[in-house]
């Protein structure tokens with residue numbers, strides 16, 4: 691299997707990073723490009739950090755488009771799965 695496929699399989703759906711302004715932990719869906727800090731409102735660009743290349747997301751985006759699934763649908767689905775799991 692190619693490294694790229696391994697990378698996609700190991701990609702977590704949600705990521706947490708610390709706000710660069712106030713250190714507040716921010717949770718974002720892997721497909722989210724921007725996240726706003728809930729504490730100080732700073733906008734962060736989320737892609738291409740944490741060792742995950744932006745090109746991986748581009749491949750995922752292309753695959754979703756090919757399958758006729760919007761990123762919004764996928765994000766909502768992941769959110770629902772997670773909400774169900776945390777109940």
Ligand SMILES: [Zn+2]
Pocket residue numbers: 709710711712713714727728729730731732
């Ligand atoms: Zn902040």
